[in-house]
Amino acid sequence: MKNKWLLLLIGIGMAIVVGFLSKFTFYSTGEGENMVMHNWLGLTAAAILTLGIFTFLYKDNPFYKFAEHLLVGSSAGYTLVIYFHNFVRPNLIDAVVNGFKKVGEMQSAGTYNFVDSILKNGGIWAIVPGIMGFLILFRLSRKLGWLSRYSIGFYMGTAMGIAIPVAFQASIIEQVRGTILQTATTTPTPVFNLDFFAALIANPSWSAFVLAVSGPLVIIGIFCTLIYFFFSKEHTGVVGVFSKVGIWFLMLGFGASFGATVMARISLLIGRMDFLINDWIKGVILPLFGG
């Protein structure tokens, strides 16, 4: 227990020192040149932490753990500060304080009675969502946890009320319509259109072929995939054939997603390597040795 507190103190101390020192800049790029200010300590700390995370590729180790925990902790702390300054302070603290100030001014001017002056100041009412937000913290208590249910219930209710109509329209109605019709064109045409086949026969080309077969493919794909998820009948005979075709469509979809995922993950690696090579090694390390 004592060690945990010690580690916590060391961590906080290191964060303060690194944050403080990273503000400073240190060296010039050479004789006769203008002083080019480099935040070399910040870049070096970032580079060392990046390498620390990469050490996991060899095997788990304390250096990786330290970097991982620092990332999680600093991310949580950063988000908390951002939310406080962008949300809690202007929308709750400032609003309520300014509201009470105005009430005081109205009282001293004698223009409104107390109740009217409160009703006239919308800012004061921010105290109601403030209390409701505070109630959520009671989730941490076993005895008083029930208090948080009112806030969560209110939040879920309003969020669902706002989200369901638009999400239903955007993600269900429009998508079903888009499965039946080519809605992106100026004059929507059916996805399965015999005119496309007539155009293909009259003027064979790759684009005409794609246009003609894409509609039937969409219909076959949707039908067979739905059959695959139809569990009220055993997947044998004709149902089994359709189900297997459905699996093929699913596998094609998953394959495309997997390829895209590889591309995304490699992009992240490229980003980190780009930082290590161009920002850190070329920007910080080499100039230190006159490079």
Add this chain to the structure above:
Amino acid sequence: MKEILRGFLKIDRRWIFLFVLLGVLIPLATGKGLHHSYPGNEVKLVYNFIENLQPGDIVMLSMDYDPATIPELDPMSRALLRHCFNKGVRVMALTLHPAGAGICIAVIDELLAEYSQPGINPDGSERPARQYGQDIVFMGYKPGTDAVMLGMGEDVRLLFPQDYAGTEIPPYHGDPKETSLPMMCDVKNYNDVKCVITISGTRMPEYWVAYAYQRYHVKIATGVTAVMFADYYPYLQTGQMIGLIPGMKGAADYEELINHPDRGMVGMLPQSIIHLLIVAFIILGNIAFFIVRREDKQEGKKGGKKK
């Protein structure tokens, strides 16, 4: 031979990591990138839309991403801003991601420095210097995704009474000479912007479609990470989005279209090398697997005959 093939099947994954590392390090260290990219149709749709806008038109650019997705999404933001600055299209920038403000500021500052002097566009036309307040305004971050999107449909001043630097947003149709943000005199809500472009590594484009497009019918274009773009093709096909920039490849495509190679093009060389490497490993692994399995079966049969 069989032992070598078995070795392929039992190869320590750290050897693969090493190959991937070298495949990324070598092209990046040499600073070489791809010379050309072949833009996809979905990227051309975004490009053509902005290309057909008139100088002075306004687009809303929502950079809804955090440091984790910078390698893929930052090149898109830069390419889009360059295109807008080249065309004289004005940009109202904002972020709906808590960690996005610092990234937006870095991108905008860099682009404003690049366009701080009059210059010549890639097509040969002249352009004046671009200035903060006149050609671009950064509104900052605002929490409450859906509420912000709905609120901006009424009046952006309800959500953003000040810009990121704390400068008061002038009244709609106010006197441009009396403010340092004259561009904002022409913006009240979505009716005054030609489209919303959301660059995101989250599900934010779905929210933009649901709240801004469905409710206010503003056009939505989006740039997303590669891992997400397959999810957004249906929105493109239904016309709920006017275009889509997918991952680093999309960023490289856009750089090709505006004739300004940058980080997207540089990143696509190691990207291509690693893809080839992975395909080669998959093919080798499969060949080894089938040969070893066939030989094991044959040995099993021989063993059976001996009995």
